[in-house]
Amino acid sequence: MEHNLKEFFDNALKEVSLDCTVFGFHEGELKVLLLRWKGTDEWSLPGGHILLDESADDAASRILTQRTGLCDVFLQQFYTFGNVNRYAYHPEKELLEKLEVTFGKGFFDGIIFRRVVSIGYFALVEFDQVQPTPDWFTDECRWWSLADVPRLLFDHNEMIERALKALRQRARNQPVGYNLLPEKFTMPELQRLYETILDRQFDRRNFQKLLMSYDILERLDEKRVGAANKSPFLYRFVKEKYDRAVAEGVSFAM
Amino acid sequence: MEHNLKEFFDNALKEVSLDCTVFGFHEGELKVLLLRWKGTDEWSLPGGHILLDESADDAASRILTQRTGLCDVFLQQFYTFGNVNRYAYHPEKELLEKLEVTFGKGFFDGIIFRRVVSIGYFALVEFDQVQPTPDWFTDECRWWSLADVPRLLFDHNEMIERALKALRQRARNQPVGYNLLPEKFTMPELQRLYETILDRQFDRRNFQKLLMSYDILERLDEKRVGAANKSPFLYRFVKEKYDRAVAEGVSFAM
DNA sequence: TTTCTTTGTGTAAAATTTACGCATTGAATT
DNA sequence: AATTCAATGCGTAAATTTTACACAAAGAAA
Numbered sequence: 001m002e003h004n005l006k007e008f009f010d011n012a013l014k015e016v017s018l019d020c021t022v023f024g025f026h027e028g029e030l031k032v033l034l035l036r037w038k039g040t041d042e043w044s045l046p047g048g049h050i051l052l053d054e055s056a057d058d059a060a061s062r063i064l065t066q067r068t069g070l071c072d073v074f075l076q077q078f079y080t081f082g083n084v085n086r087y088a089y090h091p092e093k094e095l096l097e098k099l100e101v102t103f104g105k106g107f108f109d110g111i112i113f114r115r116v117v118s119i120g121y122f123a124l125v126e127f128d129q130v131q132p133t134p135d136w137f138t139d140e141c142r143w144w145s146l147a148d149v150p151r152l153l154f155d156h157n158e159m160i161e162r163a164l165k166a167l168r169q170r171a172r173n174q175p176v177g178y179n180l181l182p183e184k185f186t187m188p189e190l191q192r193l194y195e196t197i198l199d200r201q202f203d204r205r206n207f208q209k210l211l212m213s214y215d216i217l218e219r220l221d222e223k224r225v226g227a228a229n230k231s232p233f234l235y236r237f238v239k240e241k242y243d244r245a246v247a248e249g250v251s252f253a254m
Numbered sequence: 255m256e257h258n259l260k261e262f263f264d265n266a267l268k269e270v271s272l273d274c275t276v277f278g279f280h281e282g283e284l285k286v287l288l289l290r291w292k293g294t295d296e297w298s299l300p301g302g303h304i305l306l307d308e309s310a311d312d313a314a315s316r317i318l319t320q321r322t323g324l325c326d327v328f329l330q331q332f333y334t335f336g337n338v339n340r341y342a343y344h345p346e347k348e349l350l351e352k353l354e355v356t357f358g359k360g361f362f363d364g365i366i367f368r369r370v371v372s373i374g375y376f377a378l379v380e381f382d383q384v385q386p387t388p389d390w391f392t393d394e395c396r397w398w399s400l401a402d403v404p405r406l407l408f409d410h411n412e413m414i415e416r417a418l419k420a421l422r423q424r425a426r427n428q429p430v431g432y433n434l435l436p437e438k439f440t441m442p443e444l445q446r447l448y449e450t451i452l453d454r455q456f457d458r459r460n461f462q463k464l465l466m467s468y469d470i471l472e473r474l475d476e477k478r479v480g481a482a483n484k485s486p487f488l489y490r491f492v493k494e495k496y497d498r499a500v501a502e503g504v505s506f507a508m
Numbered sequence: 509t510t511t512c513t514t515t516g517t518g519t520a521a522a523a524t525t526t527a528c529g530c531a532t533t534g535a536a537t538t
Numbered sequence: 539a540a541t542t543c544a545a546t547g548c549g550t551a552a553a554t555t556t557t558a559c560a561c562a563a564a565g566a567a568a
Contacts, residue, residue: 015269016336016371052369056336080334080373082270082310115306117270119334119371188515205517206557229514230564251507253556459548460526483545484533507525
């Protein structure tokens with residue numbers, strides 16, 4: 001395995017990495033996927049390096065598939081982090097010492113912890129479909145509620161902040177939901193997604209009118225039964241129309 | 255000079271570069287700054303590498319100052335180009351051969367033309383203030399009308415396209431103009447800037463009302479005289495209010 | 509059977525955006 | 539010196555969009 005790792009790094013760009021903020025929506029909250037580094041209590045975003053023969057987008061795709069088990073994840077590049085002191089936290093040496101307890105002294109020489117520029121992506125995934133999977137440097141991968149995210153390694157807290165801003169900007173300018181919700185969903189569920197992302201409340205009647213005006217939703221003949229109230233209709237995105245709206249943009253003005 | 259160049263590259267990131275689309279506004283048109291490579295008819299965007307002890311933003315600033323003579327240029331990172339085949343045009347070898355006529359055979363070995371990821375910035379500058387200055391690889395630097403831009407080296411045409419999209423998005427969501435216009439300007443001049451950037455026409459009366467509603471402009475007691483018509487008032491941005499509007503965002507809905 | 513919460517639908521008021529008229533200015537023309 | 543002409547300053551009515559809000563119906567729980 002050590003051998004494979006070195007080999008991998010020989011075939012990858014060394015001064016460029018990428019990190020992904022993976023958003024899921026569960027129980028009315030936005031969640032992000034975090035990894036805990038082996039032998040430490042330090043958490044970070046999933047990320048990795050770009051192979052010499054793959055594009056940055058392909059690398060992000062590959063890494064996301066490895067961490068979630070999903071293919072065809074929605075990914076958007078949002079910012080590239082190029083500060084000199086990106087590694088200010090956790091102080092290089094201290095973290096390195098902890099890791100060398102696990103990996104052996106000198107193991108990381110020439111592999112990580114040089115000056116690296118990182119390309120930030122955010123991903124939108126269907127929460128229930130994800131199989132959180134740690135990578136070679138970490139031994140735990142799990143969802144965190146956005147509100148509970150701890151102090152992360154490197155500049156990853158800043159990355160999440162910027163990713164969230166980018167997600168909000170996207171939600172205001174084109175439809176979201178196809179990537180975050182299951183195939184069938186109710187209007188209140190969709191509304192809660194929008195309210196969570198944009199962090200504000202909407203009138204449910206006006207919300208429904210606006211969303212339906214985009215002509216991207218199809219109301220099914222089924223209803224969600226079981227709750228102690230009137231059964232709401234199920235809806236589903238009409239993929240072609242949804243894609244058109246993403247391409248042309250809609251202005252979510254409410 | 256050769257020595258300095260090698261030394262520079264030893265102190266810079268090799269796998270990351272950055273390229274700037276510099277927008278100016280002149281005679282009712284958007285212009286971009288391009289460089290012609292020594293001994294060729296090939297043009298490219300201004301760009302360069304990041305020194306080990308400077309951030310990406312600082313590098314962009316430094317490079318822009320070198321190409322324009324300006325300090326404190328408005329810069330915004332908009333996208334990072336990470337395709338494997340970014341250098342598809344001009345085919346590496348062909349260009350290299352042309353350049354080696356000028357620079358000597360083997361000169362570029364290990365300096366350029368490896369796999370490089372490039373961070374894209376766009377800059378907004380006051381056209382008249384710019385002193386276009388070629389860099390070490392080029393012997394001409396000049397403005398091109400956006401419509402006349404030729405086939406550029408590498409993926410730089412795509413970069414300009416994306417930069418323009420980013421500029422348009424910015425113009426729709428926060429005020430522009432402070433960076434592109436001289437200190438004092440008339441309302442019709444500001445309107446033409448917006449019309450050029452967004453590529454559409456506005457009613458001058460509604461345009462004025464909307465812009466004044468942002469509370470970022472101050473009307474001066476001067477007028478622009480000389481034209482064969484009623485003299486228009488001069489305006490100027492009130493910096494603090496302009497900055498607030500940039501931070502909070504305005505929606506240019508017209 | 510009653511209660512309680514949530515859903516489906518429609519309409520009036522408020523606010524915003526759009527369209528457009530007219531008198532005025534100032535250089536150029538006669 | 540008077541006239542012409544293109545562009546400017548200012549304002550209002552119409553059209554459209556956004557916002558606010560009420561009531562009947564459904565369905566599990568009490």
